[in-house]
Amino acid sequence: MAAFVVYSLAFTVLPSLYPTAPLIDRLMAASACAFLFLLSILGHELGHAFLAKRHDIHVDGISLWILGGVAKLSRQAQTPKAEFEIALAGPLASLIIGLTFSGAALVARSQDIVGPGPAVVAWLGIVNVLIAASNLLPASPLDGGRILTAAIWMRNGDAEAARLHSARSGLVAGLALIVAGVSATIVFKQPLRPWISALVMGMFLLGAARTEVIGAAIRRRFNHTDIESITSFHPTAVPGSTPVDRFATWAGIDHQHIAHPVVHWGHEPVGYLTPALGATLSPAERSWTSVAQLAVPSDVVPRAWNTESVDVVLQRMETSYPLAVIHRVQDNQILGTVSQAQIHQLMTSPDWWGRLPDIEPTSKPDFHPVGS
Numbered sequence: 001m002a003a004f005v006v007y008s009l010a011f012t013v014l015p016s017l018y019p020t021a022p023l024i025d026r027l028m029a030a031s032a033c034a035f036l037f038l039l040s041i042l043g044h045e046l047g048h049a050f051l052a053k054r055h056d057i058h059v060d061g062i063s064l065w066i067l068g069g070v071a072k073l074s075r076q077a078q079t080p081k082a083e084f085e086i087a088l089a090g091p092l093a094s095l096i097i098g099l100t101f102s103g104a105a106l107v108a109r110s111q112d113i114v115g116p117g118p119a120v121v122a123w124l125g126i127v128n129v130l131i132a133a134s135n136l137l138p139a140s141p142l143d144g145g146r147i148l149t150a151a152i153w154m155r156n157g158d159a160e161a162a163r164l165h166s167a168r169s170g171l172v173a174g175l176a177l178i179v180a181g182v183s184a185t186i187v188f189k190q191p192l193r194p195w196i197s198a199l200v201m202g203m204f205l206l207g208a209a210r211t212e213v214i215g216a217a218i219r220r221r222f223n224h225t226d227i228e229s230i231t232s233f234h235p236t237a238v239p240g241s242t243p244v245d246r247f248a249t250w251a252g253i254d255h256q257h258i259a260h261p262v263v264h265w266g267h268e269p270v271g272y273l274t275p276a277l278g279a280t281l282s283p284a285e286r287s288w289t290s291v292a293q294l295a296v297p298s299d300v301v302p303r304a305w306n307t308e309s310v311d312v313v314l315q316r317m318e319t320s321y322p323l324a325v326i327h328r329v330q331d332n333q334i335l336g337t338v339s340q341a342q343i344h345q346l347m348t349s350p351d352w353w354g355r356l357p358d359i360e361p362t363s364k365p366d367f368h369p370v371g372s
Helices: 002-017 024-055 082-112 116-134 142-157 157-189 193-224 244-251 273-280 285-288 310-316 342-343
Strands: 059-065 068-073 261-262 271-273 301-305 323-327 334-339
Touching: 002 024, 002 116, 024 059, 024 068, 024 082, 024 116, 082 116, 116 310, 142 157, 157 193, 193 310, 244 273, 244 285, 271 273, 301 310, 310 323, 310 342, 334 342
Parallel strands: 301 323
Antiparallel strands: 059 068, 261 271, 323 334
């Protein structure tokens, strides 16, 4: 990014304004400008980071790249207000920086100070104001898209639905920029060079918005799907002395991720185990290791109500074990089990507009006893 700024200023912008300026002067002014431009982008991202920390969101770092920068937040905003304030902080910082440089350029002009130096200061002012304005375009992942997310979220109360709508606007905006650039250069025979930035920005928006569509659609499904809809109801109990390899063979390829209760002498479960967990052992170890030795003890297995959302249960698994026992709210009876791998099967890729295929209803596993 810095090299592009130096080349553009030293060999395109400044020669048109000051054709008699020595090359070394142009290069020095352009290099200083590139450095200040990077600091401006950093200032934009620091605006996001500062507001994120005010809303108790940890900032893992800031990355600068050819199309700008990104503040890496540890999690998403939890309220529409936080989403709005964090998003607006970046453009506001760019606007302040742009007005500061523009004011400095006006002061230099009033003092009849001319040359490459004042020219690049004016350039920095204009570019930072344009960055602030372009980032307010209501299309994710731009800051304006986040502001749109906050507005929709505040209205309907559904964060992921709001993010999905904003991501769709990013798809439309990206496609529009690409169509405009291609039409201008191919249909209307205009030079390609003025439209390169539009084409690059369009491709960036299209790709980034597609990623956001996928994330928002899947997170929305997790938030709106009851864990009962993917529960394996009353899976067959497995004697604790059963070797792991025999357990895996009995379960079959299609049921490797179903968590089964492990019992001793037909009593209450002493633990839970999926056949897939035995894959971490060598073939020899699987032959002599019993399921009781490998099972997750019952008293530490995460528990969940059948009415809880998939997202809530998944978060509980991620801080403990990759399976859970599901209880019915009405009478606290155990309905069945769910494994993390079963939840991940919901992560099917949506279509370009963010529509996901319907969830196939689960049925009770039709297993024969292990000993049969």
